[in-house]
Amino acid sequence: MKKLDYMNRIYDSGALAVVRASTDRVIEIAEGIVKGGVDVMEVSYTIDSAANSIKILKEKFGDKLLVGAGTVLDGETAKDAIKAGAQFIYSPMFDTEVAKLCNQYQIPYAPGCTSVTEAITALRAGATFVKIFPYGGIVGPDLIKTMKTPIPYLPLIESGGVTVDNITDWLEAGTDIVGIGGALSKGTVDDIAQSAQQFRNKIDEYRE
Structure with a gap:
């Protein structure tokens, strides 16, 4: 099952790059993160060229990079992303239609949720991962610890x-x-590779 394969690959990476940029820049960022050991990228639909970027990344990198679509708010956008070749869907909100489409096409869905109730509702609808948004980045790790306890x-x-x-x-x-934005989007390809390698090392060290 490709959903299971994609899910495991996201987990094994432990990190994904969150990218909002033009197609040319998306390619540069992809080159950097792959070189540095992070092989999962989300291309945000806040950029008009997102679908084209996903297609080009799939053609250029093949199995070296798992490519997803981000900021997917509705079923129409999810269909467009899946048609372009998105291998997972990432969103700041939970939507039942997007969940149904991801289950139908067997790709992971990671919606943003603001409460425990919403997170459990998303899981029951088939979400693969849950993104605590936006409070995680505001409150800090203690929020995650609080939710994980029960x-x-x-x-x-x-x-x-x-x-x-x-x-x-x-x-x-x-x-x-962990989803990483600016730290994996700034500088040259080599700068990005160096940053990606630092995150890769930290994740590997923790998991060991």
Whole structure:
């Protein structure tokens, strides 16, 4: 099942790059993160060229990079992303139609949820991971720890405020996957590769 394969690959990476950029820049960022050991990227639909970027990344990198679509708010956008080749869907909100489409096409869905009730509702609808948004980045790792205490099986992504200096705190609190924006989007390809390698090392060290 490809959904299981994609889910495991996201978890094994432990990190994904959250990217909002033009197609040319998206390719540069992809080159950098793959070189640095992070092989999962989300291309945000806040950029008009998102679908084209996903298609090009799939053609250029093949199995070297798992490519998803981000900021997917409705079923129409989800269909467009899946048609373009998105291998997972990432969103700041939960939508039942998007959940149904992801289950139908067997790709992981990671919606943003603001409460425990919403997170459990999303899981029951078939969400693969849950992103605590936007409070995770505001409150910090203690929020993750608080949610994981009564619900230890909750598969959580944190996508706000994660840095090389604090990533271990997030992982120790119970975060399963971290989404990283600016730290994996700035500088040259080599700069990005160096940053990606730092995150890769931190994740590997924690998991060992």
